[in-house]
Amino acid sequence: MIKIVTDSTAYLPEEMVREHDISVVPLYVHFGTDAFKEGVELSNEEFYQKLKEAPELPTTSQPSAGEFHEVFAPLIDAGHEIITLTI
CATH class of the missing domain: 2.20.28 (Rubrerythrin, domain 2)
Incomplete structure (x- = not known):
């Protein structure tokens, strides 16, 4: 499954984040x-x-590389592919 990761500057509606299980890394x-x-x-x-x-x-x-790693690692370990959209 493909997972989406973005940062908080995307300002996605909370409903969209929940509905599509999008991971948001805060600035x-x-x-x-x-x-x-x-x-x-x-x-x-x-x-x-x-x-x-x-x-x-x-x-x-910006969030640190480690903060992104904390989000990416479990997704990768679960076998997901990741699309990342950040500023």
Whole structure:
């Protein structure tokens, strides 16, 4: 079976993610020294609230290769092929 892996910048609707069993690897959003996994540790509503209150604009950073490996490894071990779509 072919599995799809993407990152959180795809902003796929949750229903689509569930329906097609898509794996989403979150990017990090940094507000000052605080880092949050997009969509996991920081919802859209929380993001916009923090954006209003933050003295500086947030930055982002990519997931590590290890974080992608954590998603890929079980899929490969289960015999799946993977299509990956990221920024």
